Amino acid sequence: MKQISDRLWISPQIETGAIAALKDKGFAGIVNNxxxxxxxxxxxxxxxxxxxxxHGLNYTHIPIVPGQISEDQVRDFQNALNDSDGPVIAHCKTGTRSATLYAIGEVMDGRMSHTEVKELGERLGVDLTGATKWLQSHGYS
Structure with a gap:
């Protein structure tokens, strides 16, 4: 697991047997990408x-096919974070798609500049090139 903010962590695939422990660690929700x-x-x-x-956790499924992110999916991701009563863990195969959705949403809403996306990826150890390309192709550069 890697912490992005006070409210968001990313991780690789969460196995069913590990979900109870997430509640014990203080998570309020899971977003499956x-x-x-x-x-x-x-x-x-x-x-x-x-x-x-x-186990009393919110669960949101926003399936992302690599390279096919829509603005609606970004907004759904943001809503899942905003609607949660506490920290959320978002997962995909490696955590990259979840981090990509977060970064795109932050830039779209002006909380992060497009140039900060690369720094975020480096800090997390994930490749956010896809987020940068999406932002450029949607006029956020």
């Missing part, structure tokens, strides 16, 4: 949703 079936042994979003809800 993986499409179902991306890998054969990946837990289904519906399975993880049931487990999360059984």
């Amino acid at each position: 993986r499409p179902d079936g991306e890998e054969p042994r990946q837990p289904a979003a519906a399975t993880n949703r049931l487990e999360a809800e059984a």
Whole structure:
């Protein structure tokens, strides 16, 4: 897990058996950014949703196909963070798609400049080139 802000952490795939521990660590919500079936042994979003809800965690599924992020998905991600009563952990295969959604939203809303995206990626150890390209192609450069 890598902390992006006081309210957001990113991680690789969260396994169903690890969800109870997230509640114990103080998380209030989970955002899953993986499409179902991306890998054969990946837990289904519906399975993880049931487990999360059984432990009192909010669960949002915003499946992101690499290279195909929409503005609606960015807004859905922001809403999931804003609607949570506490810290959220967002995950995908490596955490990069989740960090990309966060960075794009921060730039779109003026809380971060497009030049700070690379610094964020370096700090987190994730490649946010995709976020930079998305922002440039949508007029945020």
